[in-house]
Amino acid sequence: MAPAxxxxxxxxxxxxxxxxxxxxxxxxxxxxxxDGEGWGLTRDEFGRILLEVGAAWNxxxxxxxxxxSKQRAAYFKSVCLNDLVLARAxxxxxxRAWEHFVAVYRQPLTRAAIAITGSETLGRDLADQLYAELxxxxxxxxxxxxxxxxxxxxxxxxxxxxxxLAQRHVDHHRRTRREEPLDExxxxxxxxxxxxxAGDRLSLELAIKxxxxxxxxxxxxxxxxxxxxxxxxxxxxxVLGVHEATVSRKLKRAIESIRKQVLKNLxxxxxxxxxxxxxxxxxxxxxxxxxxxxxxxLLQNSQxxxxxxxxxx
Amino acid sequence: MSAxxxxxFHPDAERLNAFAEQALxxxxxxxxxxxxxxxxxxxxxxTLASEATDADVTAEAVAPGGRRAVVRPRTCWRSWxxxxxxxxxxxxxxxxxVYMHVxxxxxxxxVAKVEPPTGAQEPSASPQQPAEKANPALPAKPxxxxxxxxxxxxxxxxERKTTTRExxxxxxGERYEVETPPEPxxxxxxxxxxxxxxxxxxxxPPEGMPGARLDYVQRAPGAAPRPPQGVSGGAARHGATVVxxxxxxxxxxxxxxxxxxxxxxxRRSMAxxxxxxxxxxxxxxxxxxxxxxAAPAPExxxxxPHPESPIHESERNASAAATTIHLPSGSAAVSVVFAxxxxxxxxxxxxxxISEDAGGTWERVxxxxxxxxxxxxxxxxxxxxxxxxxxxxxxxVFFELLNDRKQVWESTDGKTWTAH
Numbered sequence: 001m002a003p004a005x006x007x008x009x010x011x012x013x014x015x016x017x018x019x020x021x022x023x024x025x026x027x028x029x030x031x032x033x034x035d036g037e038g039w040g041l042t043r044d045e046f047g048r049i050l051l052e053v054g055a056a057w058n059x060x061x062x063x064x065x066x067x068x069s070k071q072r073a074a075y076f077k078s079v080c081l082n083d084l085v086l087a088r089a090x091x092x093x094x095x096r097a098w099e100h101f102v103a104v105y106r107q108p109l110t111r112a113a114i115a116i117t118g119s120e121t122l123g124r125d126l127a128d129q130l131y132a133e134l135x136x137x138x139x140x141x142x143x144x145x146x147x148x149x150x151x152x153x154x155x156x157x158x159x160x161x162x163x164x165l166a167q168r169h170v171d172h173h174r175r176t177r178r179e180e181p182l183d184e185x186x187x188x189x190x191x192x193x194x195x196x197x198a199g200d201r202l203s204l205e206l207a208i209k210x211x212x213x214x215x216x217x218x219x220x221x222x223x224x225x226x227x228x229x230x231x232x233x234x235x236x237x238x239v240l241g242v243h244e245a246t247v248s249r250k251l252k253r254a255i256e257s258i259r260k261q262v263l264k265n266l267x268x269x270x271x272x273x274x275x276x277x278x279x280x281x282x283x284x285x286x287x288x289x290x291x292x293x294x295x296x297x298l299l300q301n302s303q304x305x306x307x308x309x310x311x312x313x
Numbered sequence: 314m315s316a317x318x319x320x321x322f323h324p325d326a327e328r329l330n331a332f333a334e335q336a337l338x339x340x341x342x343x344x345x346x347x348x349x350x351x352x353x354x355x356x357x358x359x360t361l362a363s364e365a366t367d368a369d370v371t372a373e374a375v376a377p378g379g380r381r382a383v384v385r386p387r388t389c390w391r392s393w394x395x396x397x398x399x400x401x402x403x404x405x406x407x408x409x410x411v412y413m414h415v416x417x418x419x420x421x422x423x424v425a426k427v428e429p430p431t432g433a434q435e436p437s438a439s440p441q442q443p444a445e446k447a448n449p450a451l452p453a454k455p456x457x458x459x460x461x462x463x464x465x466x467x468x469x470x471x472e473r474k475t476t477t478r479e480x481x482x483x484x485x486g487e488r489y490e491v492e493t494p495p496e497p498x499x500x501x502x503x504x505x506x507x508x509x510x511x512x513x514x515x516x517x518p519p520e521g522m523p524g525a526r527l528d529y530v531q532r533a534p535g536a537a538p539r540p541p542q543g544v545s546g547g548a549a550r551h552g553a554t555v556v557x558x559x560x561x562x563x564x565x566x567x568x569x570x571x572x573x574x575x576x577x578x579x580r581r582s583m584a585x586x587x588x589x590x591x592x593x594x595x596x597x598x599x600x601x602x603x604x605x606x607a608a609p610a611p612e613x614x615x616x617x618p619h620p621e622s623p624i625h626e627s628e629r630n631a632s633a634a635a636t637t638i639h640l641p642s643g644s645a646a647v648s649v650v651f652a653x654x655x656x657x658x659x660x661x662x663x664x665x666x667i668s669e670d671a672g673g674t675w676e677r678v679x680x681x682x683x684x685x686x687x688x689x690x691x692x693x694x695x696x697x698x699x700x701x702x703x704x705x706x707x708x709x710v711f712f713e714l715l716n717d718r719k720q721v722w723e724s725t726d727g728k729t730w731t732a733h
Contacts, residue, residue, distance in 0.1 A: 060338045078336065108369055115368035116361045154331035159366065163330040166361035170354055217343050220350035229356055238363040241335045 018047030021054075022073040034081035039089035039097045049088055050076055053152040084153035090134070091146040098135075105158060106131070112162045116169050126169055130161070200279050207265035211258045219254040226251055323355050324348060333359055333366075640666050641675050648688045652710050657689045657727045665689065665714065667727045681730040684716030692723075 019027040027047065036046045059067035059075040067075065089097035109131065114123030136144040151160050212220060218240070225231045225239070226247075233244035233251075240247065259280070266276035324332070324345055331337045332345040349356050638646040644660035656668040658675070663685035665678040694709045714722040714730060721733035 060341060062340065111369055112365040115365040150325065150327060152327050154327055155334040155336045156330070158369075159330040159334050159362070160326055162365045162369075163326040163333070163358060163362045166358040166365065167326055167329075169361065170357045174354065217346035217350055221346045221356075224350050224353075225356055225360075229353060229360070231356075231360060235360055235363070238367065239333060239359050 017044070018050055021051055022069050022076060026073040026076070030076055030081060034085045036085045036089075039085055039094050041085055041089060046085065049084065050079070053079065053084065056152055057154065079153035080156055081153065083157035084151065087148040087151045087153075087157055091136075091148040093136070105161060108158055109161055109165070112158075113165050113169075116162070116166050126165055126172075130165055130168065203266060203269045203271065204262075204279050207262045207269065208258075210265050211261035214261065215254060215258065219250065219257075222247065222251050222254060223258075323352065329355060329359055330362065333363055638672055638675075640664075641677060642666075648690075650689045650691045650712060652691055652712070652727075655727060657712055659686050659689050659714075663687065663717075678728055678730075682714060682716055682720070682722045682732070684718045684720065686714050687717050688715040689713065690715070 018030070022030075030050065031043055031046055034041075034046065036043075041049075054067075054072060054075055057075075058065065059072050060078075061067055061071070086097055086101060090101050110124060110127040113127035113130070114120050117123045117126055130147075133147050136146045147164065151157060212223065215223075221240075222236060225236050226233070233247045237244040237247045262280060263273065263276050266279060267273060271279065328337070328341070328345060332342060337345065349359065638649060638656075638658055640646055640658060640660050642660050642662060642664055644662050644664075646658040646666075647661050648659040650657045651671075654669060654671040656672050657678075658666045658668070660666070665686050666675040667678050668675045690713050692711050692713050694711060709725070711723055711725040712727050713733070714724070716722075722730040723733050724730040
């Protein structure tokens with residue numbers, strides 16, 4: 001395979017050299033930490049790649065912030081240099097890099113695809129398709145495009161490959177699901193919602209939206225992953241990198257907070273506490289969207305605490 | 314909130330993967346979480362990717378931080394590092410065991426250094442001899458010779474064939490032997506030591522020797538580990554066989570008090586006695602029933618007699634010199650002592666000989682004692698008392714003769730002896 005492009009892209013020519021950005025010592029350390037020389041990478045090319053990667057992420061800072069040399073050095077040290085260099089070498093068509101990539105990543109790639117699809121056939125197809133793309137068989141505007149160029153070393157290369165596989169599988173599934181015939185969708189009819197006045201429904205919907213929207217992003221993710229996606233505590237814990245017991249505690253705390261906030265919001269809208277609690281217990285079916293049933297369950301689970309709290313009051 | 318409302322722009326695989334691998338900063342992580350809270354597609358992607366990671370973990374080891382452990386040919390080599398820690402621990406244990414073994418030998422040598430009733434208990438470590446303490450193979454300084462108190466009649470020496478230098482404790486009441494093999498040049502009058510034999514433990518003290526004591530017997534021949542300072546001539550060329558005999562505990566305990574009382578005085582007198590001693594290492598003592606061996610001696614090893622053992626360096630070398638002494642009786646010398654050019658020697662028949670020309674010619678000393686003389690030694694006194702009583706006074710060298718009943722006779726010239 002002939003290299004379709006240089007390892008360091010042409011746009012990096014405007015980027016200053018790595019030693020100027022992080023200092024000679026750090027630049028030397030970074031160069032020694034990677035296997036760039038083994039993949040035919042020069043020190044200048046390595047510096048340009050690093051600076052390009054750092055600029056793409058703004059070194060982990062907000063877009064309007066500017067990283068100093070120490071922050072840049074810290075960012076570069078957090079990058080998976082070996083994986084980044086290998087990916088760029090493969091994207092550049094380095095034969096030995098590809099041999100190494102195939103030896104190391106081909107089988108795990110297939111295993112990951114099988115695990116994601118839940119089917120060996122589909123998994124192998126998915127893996128082969130991605131592998132072909134990685135090898136640069138796809139052309140974009142007449143040029144070979146390698147997805148490995150989008151890898152910037154924030155995580156491991158294998159993790160990036162898994163995530164890419166998962167993205168392609170989900171996108172494929174979402175596309176094909178829309179094409180399923182209606183008779184194959186077996187949806188149980190929901191219980192008829194109780195009659196709720198339109199004003200109360202609106203008040204409750206707004207109160208819930210306000211309460212949930214005020215929560216932190218992690219709590220919102222917990223709520224949606226647990227109640228909407230039906231993920232287990234273990235699955236959520238893996239994604240967040242915490243123990244499932246921690247997920248359980250956070251969920252419980254989030255539910256209590258939302259319930260209290262919804263009550264407050266309803267009371268702010270002129271409802272008495274008793275009326276607000278009755279509305280929360282009975283009128284949630286009227287909420288549209290995916291949240292209604294789950295939020296009913298969520299809030300129903302908190303009823304005992306609410307009653308206890310009311311008794312104490 | 315509606316989960317159906319999703320951001321048009323999803324985080325790319327790089328960012329989602331970094332989120333799953335906890336590689337994002339707090340700000341970026343919050344951004345991704347905020348997107349995940351409203352994007353079922355990305356939640357699904359992250360969940361599937363994490364499940365694939367778990368599935369892959371079961372099939373292949375994943376390095377910490379999500380980095381996959383790259384399988385390389387040196388994996389086998391790396392596995393040796395896993396064994397490095399226990400191997401290092403094993404080596405450390407072995408070194409410790411050897412160290413404890415050597416220490417044990419040193420302690421045994423120090424125990425054997427304790428003299429019978431008249432002997433002083435020597436300090437375990439003399440500040441003047443740190444190097445010798447550290448290296449048991451080094452000879453004791455000549456000052457150590459004066460540490461020997463007057464001895465009761467020496468124990469009977471048993472014939473024994475030992476060549477090893479190892480000092481092995483066998484229990485109280487048994488003997489510990491350390492023999493330094495003879496030197497190759499020492500071929501005269503040495504014919505009975507079997508070089509191939511090993512340390513031998515006598516089952517019981519010999520007749521005539523009170524068992525309730527710690528005593529030693531230095532026998533010729535044997536290679537002295539190293540000539541002491543000031544010792545020259547044949548004394549340093551020859552080895553000696555040293556036999557440590559441990560006494561039963563009860564009698565040893567009785568002697569211990571006496572020895573402790575004398576130990577302090579002995580230490581004070583060491584420096585003066587060293588000054589009083591001439592350069593040769595005046596005192597020598599060798600007691601052995603075994604005739605000098607003719608076997609060649611290998612190099613001395615650190616397992617030799619302890620430098621601070623009651624066998625002073627001068628005695629060792631003197632006893633080594635006994636292997637080359639040709640007494641008029643034709644018998645082997647079992648105890649030899651120097652004082653200047655004057656030398657006294659006792660053969661294995663108990664006959665005392667004196668030489669005024671450093672062993673050139675020997676003259677028999679008439680019998681003036683009872684029993685069989687087994688040991689002769691040099692003592693230092695000041696105005697009739699021992700040097701430690703008044704170190705400022707000039708010391709007087711005299712000799713002591715011990716018979717097989719531990720009776721002592723004294724002489725200033727080696728020819729005229731009076732009972733102690």
